[in-house]
Amino acid sequence: MSELRAIEAPFVAGGPSGVAVRDRLKNLAAADEQVLRLVGAHLGALACGDLKTRCADGLEHDNQTWAVRKRELTVLSSSRWAGAITKASHDQWALARRCQAAHIADLEAAIATIEHRLSLPVGEKGSRKGPGGYRSAQEWHAKSRRLRVLTDRLQREKADQQAGIVHIVRGGKRLARTRHHLDAAGLTETEWLQKWQAARWFLAADGESGKRYGNETIRITFDGEVSIRLPAPLVHLANAPHGRYILAARVAFAHRGTEWADRIEANRAVAYRIHLDVQRGRWYVTASWQIPPAPALPWRLRSPTG
Template structure:
């Protein structure tokens, strides 16, 4: 008796490709080389404003998740104005509202992840050890099952805490960073002393943010940067007005700011008195001070993938991997152009080093797109949210599973997408995101060998995945039709992929139905027996010679009818 086959697993519906929106703003940074007097004044201002901003945030959390009109922002601003300045109060209350809304969203995301993990473990615990229940497999032994039961209890406890915070509408927020707060109990492992940790903690809790205002002098009255001389002045809070060295209770720094990166855009805004936000940041680990300028940009809607396909423009398809980027150039019909490209990507070392290497890799991709005349790039819309939430339940166990999980954790999907979106927009290119389902499987199976036959470089399955990503972004089918690519050198000049459908004829150009007496247009389509070259021609060929003209098919057809 044959084995009973279960129901065939259905593939999920693929999401439609979409064009990634360009960045809605810009942020640039310049270093401030402060003296001892300037550092002391900025520290006093930051500590004074930081203490009152934390008090305002506490009052905002106590209100709960209420509508915007019930937040009491006007009353809070009046209360803070007496102890600071009306110029700083707007930024302080806005920061409190933004932090609260972000914390609430994080709570909902954490609850969703905990529920996914609990559901997955519950399903596997329902199956006995070493057995299978449909598509679910039980844990291999009692030891692992016991550990998973303990893990389930811990997740359930965490979920109960999150549910309680959501019901109370009061998220737990650590001003200065929860990670830095935990380092306080592990100073030896972090290679820090108590004094060094205290300096970083105090620097993270300072507040020196000033929102811009259109129509104000150079786009911001609280912190003003001169477009010509680079002078930096700021309004002092009311209790610190005695430290002013400029008119109207302002303090002028001895150093200047130039903003070399994207300076022209910054100059256009400050010269037109458009809103620019400034943040004065202190990096305690490096002992440096920075001035950040940010503003919102006027963006136009990017073209849809269907519009890009109709234009017939080239695209650069990119497959993101843990150690390299695989890229292939495609034309408007989804056919590969030239040789595949491989951009190395080494993500080891400190955070700043990894970020710099990621930027260098993206710069290499943009250079390839520019040289090949591409209008944009196509990437996968990766997130690994579900996989990271369930962990070993869906990503394997043992040595191979552990290695795979480390690989997934090392792929900077979100950072790569954000960096590529900003840098591509600055370079005049757009980005298309597609569903990542089955791109590696289908690309490696259907495109690796054909690409290898057409190029001299080594082609991997990741280049095949890039082909699948690019074709999906253009709206074509990923899989190839069999028998299209011809490895023979004589007939390899034709179109390599043949995946696109035939171009429809214009209306009114359809050929009439052919009959037996209608001669074909454009010359002969089939050679007659006398046209074939033979070593020993027949008697008729000796007397009459080889025929080189097309016979009159109409007469031949009519002669049969006359007999």
């Protein structure tokens, strides 16, 4: 008789840690789109340079080097834009490190499986506890060569991990590779370039509790008015006081709109991100905020009689 799978003890799953809602920026004027493109391209170039510097720092990064990067970016943008850019670079580097560790774990698991199957006689059947040998000598030979490839790759990944080296493509590796397969993707070179440029723009600002409407850099009021604090080189494009630019579009978050309104009324932090969907030719703004963790009640088993 086969063994039955053990049932784990019941537990309470944690709730979501954050919320993100999105709305379209409709009825944008031509001047609005031009300003968004200029700001996105300027800040995107700064973000690319800062990410390169952060990756070059590697494991030697500390608060002092972070302060130097932010100070240099402040001259070319603003203090808050510089903070958003440096934090995004730090988060990207940390995410790349986690992905690198996960990739190394996958390689080690694949190598262990192949080594186990190679150690078994050809044609030996597997069981529930483990796989058997390979079906033919030809497959055994192919997998032995595959083992060498994976071993070399694992050595390179571990060397990069120890040296603090990560590989990041700002704009996405998939989109970068699409440049070499435009026919298969159904894109022209111009269409791909538009997507690539839009993916590398930077139009995101973290919220700040205690500041007006929860965000000083990208601000959305109760009536949906969207305004952006322009970086220093583009202040001459401002159409409002204090170097701000007000868009003609109005925003109304249909999903969780009441919750969003409650947050900005209390001046609680709300992060915003503006991006362009090149394929549709539409601009969107995404609002996000964190949800404080709620204490999870322990799962208690009770008898049928209570």
